[in-house]
Amino acid sequence: MKAYHLNGDAGAGGLVLADVSRPEPAGGEVRIRIEAASLNYRDLMILDRVGQGGLNGRVPLSDGAGVVDAIGSGVTQWQPGDRVVASFFRDWVAGPFKSSYVPSALGGNTMDGMLAEYVVLPATALVSAPAHLSAVEAATLPCAGVTAWHGLIARGGMGKGDTLLVQGTGGVALFGLQFAAALGARAIVISSSDEKLARAKALGGSILINYRDTPEWDAALMKATDGEGASHILELGGPGTYDRSLRSVASGGKIVQIGVLTGFGPKPDLARLQWENADIIGVTVGSREHFTAMNRFLTDKAIHPIVDRVYGFDEVPDAFAHLRTGSHFGKVVVKL
Ligand SMILES: NC(=O)c1ccc[n+]([C@@H]2O[C@H](COP(=O)([O-])OP(=O)(O)OC[C@H]3O[C@@H](n4cnc5c(N)ncnc54)[C@H](OP(=O)(O)O)[C@@H]3O)[C@@H](O)[C@H]2O)c1
Missing domain, CATH: 3.90.180.10 (Medium-chain alcohol dehydrogenases, catalytic domain)
Structure with a gap:
């Protein structure tokens, strides 16, 4: 072979x-x-x-x-x-x-x-x-899908009425976006590209921010959510995005710490986490049990x-x- x-x-x-x-x-x-x-x-x-x-x-x-x-x-x-x-x-x-x-x-x-x-x-x-x-x-499915499922749903409990921020339009981000849309959660997408944002809108993204044109996307996100922020954040960037994620998290929200797109070892100022009673959920992909549960959801919701x-x-x-x-x-x- x-x-x-x-x-x-x-x-x-x-x-x-x-x-x-x-x-x-x-x-x-x-x-x-x-x-x-x-x-x-x-x-x-x-x-x-x-x-x-x-x-x-x-x-x-x-x-x-x-x-x-x-x-x-x-x-x-x-x-x-x-x-x-x-x-x-x-x-x-x-x-x-x-x-x-x-x-x-x-x-x-x-x-x-x-x-x-x-x-x-x-x-x-x-x-x-x-x-x-x-x-x-x-x-x-195995890496990107299970990672988003484990962080957002198995551990993060995301559901109807929540607000998810996804960073970029790669594998993990789009699984998160599709899960949010299927659950009735609002989705915020930041991307380098307006064309990709238009495609993310068609998948259910409702607040769309180009992070190249708007490097202070955390401020734009807060404005667009009337100061509320995102209840769930797929933190995919690492050092280059982490502080903005912390400034974007809603009271009682959850930062799902996953990515290293801008490098390893973020050194964020965690003070706001405490004032907002927010959590960080660290994730390394997931188990076969997570995978099986995700597959049931994909089947029920006919997600491709x-x-x-x-x-x-x-x-x-x-x-x-x-x-x-x-x-x-x-x-x-x-x-x-
Ligand atoms: N902890 C874990 O178990 C685990 C599991 C899976 C993945 N990961 C990590 O999660 C990250 C995403 O993985 P992936 O496989 O989904 O990657 P991917 O498919 O290669 O996605 C990359 C996309 O991320 C976006 N991006 C790049 N830099 C960005 C930035 N500074 N801010 C916002 N978005 C940015 C870009 O999309 P736009 O052009 O739309 O901006 C880019 O196309 C990686 O760091 C990966 O190592 C970790």
Whole structure:
């Protein structure tokens, strides 16, 4: 079979397409024929670190969907032909997060990912693909979708009457926007582009701010909400956005701390958090339990993820290059 490997050698551009033997499922494992895999901002950061060692030979991308192709002994919950998606943390099945789950993140330093024709995983690391979604759509869910679900709904309790701020129009942001629209929450979108804001409006965004034209978007947000602010914030920017997020949060609101789009290690002034009785919710993706709950919601509400562009398996470097431009709206997917 063919699989992409991360490769730090000069000239490889960080990726090589390799011929490797097809893996066989052991007891308790399932082999999946991958139909589609999606890219996340994390995958760009991993590609940028490939020369630093530890990653050479790893299969990239956490997110993939496909069809069960073979099962190992003792597997009862899956059968060949089932449509499945892998959960981001192989070992975080349910319950609260434990730091011991981190090495089981797919497509990272210690675990191969989904950019291969066949992948073997434990039966417990998979969820059923929602029946109304194509493989391309289902492949967008594991990282961006589950992160937004876990932060905003499982932990943040977002519902009707709430006001959500999303930063930008990438994968996590648009899942948040779609969840808010489906729940009857008001959505505020900030973006670099008026054209993207128009598209966000069509998805249910009601307060739209171009952060290039209006760098003090927190003041604009407060004005547009009559001084109330946002009850839920998808904090995706990091150091470049965090203080404005703190100035945008409503009384009793929740900042869902997720992103590093402007770098790591924000050093915000947290004073307002206390005066407003607001919370910070730190999130690393989510569990299979979160994923299953999100899929029920997607099915009930007939939500289709927003796919920006689909690339062929031989076009993977182009897919990474496209994501890096930041010109995408929603998810970038590779179809096998
Ligand atoms: N903690 C976790 O478990 C977790 C999970 C998933 C993702 N993340 C993080 O969340 C962030 C988003 O991930 P993603 O995969 O959704 O990214 P993505 O799809 O690549 O989205 C990038 C988009 O963010 C917007 N953006 C960039 N800089 C911005 C800024 N300064 N202010 C506001 N918006 C900005 C741009 O949209 P516009 O052109 O519309 O402005 C850009 O196209 C990343 O930092 C990622 O590492 C963390």
